[in-house]
Amino acid sequence: AQSVTQPDIHITVSEGASLELRCNYSYGATPYLFWYVQSPGQGLQLLLKYFSGDTLVQGIKGFEAEFKRSQSSFNLRKPSVHWSDAAEYFCAVGRSNQGGKLIFGQGTELSVKP
């Protein structure tokens, strides 16, 4: 079955500390992978995406993610977290010929302490 797992429901980090949010997927075809961020009361904003090529992808707001096929993972990282990064983060997987038909993980809520 196709699925996305985000093992951490809630993470708290100190401002300025590094961040890694985990994402594992199960998908029969070659996956297209995404990370979205949702601020309270807002829609989802795309942080970055992986389709093919270089397995380390750069996104907006200083985020990056690394695709590891052998581990079926697509973890999101940021070297130094800012208070404004507090939000909920969703990993998602899709397929090239299905537009934005995505399977989402349950999300990881990030809190940033001063």
Next chain:
Amino acid sequence: DAGVIQSPRHEVTEMGQEVTLRCKPISGHDYLFWYRQTMMRGLELLIYFNNNVPIDDSGMPEDRFSAKMPNASFSTLKIQPSEPRDSAVYFCASSQPPMNTEAFFGQGTRLTVV
């Protein structure tokens, strides 16, 4: 472009009433998606359209739910009759594959059925 536009942003209705949610996709996008977000089930795809034609409605929970896309710039999601368990945030998204498989999300409609 103004992005994906959803209306209303908030809707409170009484059980048994009909509810209609509206969406205007990004101009030129061929795919339109309706997602629902709840605490229990996370983000789940309800239905999606390609060129105004419903492609997959397997995520529609019950016959009480229906969706239409009469033209390329407008879609509705209707719940009739509504029930308290329909309370959720409903997102509309659009995309334009194959070069941009990512989905662009609207701000969502928060539905409360009392």
